[in-house]
Amino acid sequence: MVTTTRLGGAAALVYQELMADIADFRLLPGDRFTETDLSHRFGASRTPIRDALLQLKRDGFVDVRFRSGWFVCPFDFQRFDELYELRMTLEVAAFERLSRAEPEIRLAALDHLDAIWIIDESARETEPRRMTELDEGFHSGIVEAAGNREMAIIHREITEKIRIIRRLDFFKDARTAATYREHGELLRLLRRGALSEAIIMLRAHIEASKLEVRKITLHMMHEARLGATKS
Incomplete structure (x- = not known):
């Protein structure tokens, strides 16, 4: 994926997996998750998880709200x-x-x-x-x-x-x-x-x-x- 060239190592892999989850309908608009959930799932530290999520946010796929955690964005x-x-x-x-x-x-x-x-x-x-x-x-x-x-x-x-x-x-x-x-x-x-x-x-x-x-x-x-x- 082109976008992941801006990420390194574990963050790129997390990004790719979450993109696949969205494209394959395992994650739908409105679905919520936390960085802790993803850290357990991928066996990765919070830093690459956060880097991947921030890139997904910049690309318009996910967003975050204080105390509500991360969620898949509705269609724009x-x-x-x-x-x-x-x-x-x-x-x-x-x-x-x-x-x-x-x-x-x-x-x-x-x-x-x-x-x-x-x-x-x-x-x-x-x-x-x-x-x-x-x-x-x-x-x-x-x-x-x-x-x-x-x-x-x-x-x-x-x-x-x-x-x-x-x-x-x-x-x-x-x-x-x-x-x-x-x-x-x-x-x-x-x-x-x-x-x-x-x-x-x-x-x-x-x-x-x-x-x-x-x-x-x-x-x-x-x-x-x-x-x-x-x-």
Whole structure:
């Protein structure tokens, strides 16, 4: 994870584990815990625990109240809107850069993604966590292939911050099917060099995902936690 490069050793591991807990619905908005709880769980001293929590607070995932302890933050839908807008700006720029890249670079990136997304329906992934990983890989793969390392770093940070809501998306069969269909069409457009059409479709693709965010409820997250536990 990009964020943990600002942490060292045990603090980075605690950060990663707590991020995984949030993304996998083991910790939901409003859930509370103490530094002592985490110290016992991880077998770590209070210093790395506190460092990890403070970084999570800076990243907007948790907060703390005097005498109430730490808690997972409620969803900030305005923040998610802004993150999606920034993501769209970066990915449109990546599409433009990739269209100008050397053919062997562009085609190598597309060949790799074709093998994942342009496949028979019977071979498609259906498990939400794995679908999230594949979806992130598609978008980050395009950005990385565009060749701007700083752009790729920022894009990965945004990806980390919206991971939980993207995973909720893939508990819906219709959204999974739409992702395969739209990713496949985006790859075909990029291969043909139809940049304008590809950008129009990319904007619509990300906007549809952004609109789904507003439909999220805590009940949906509890159901997702139950589904993840069963799987």
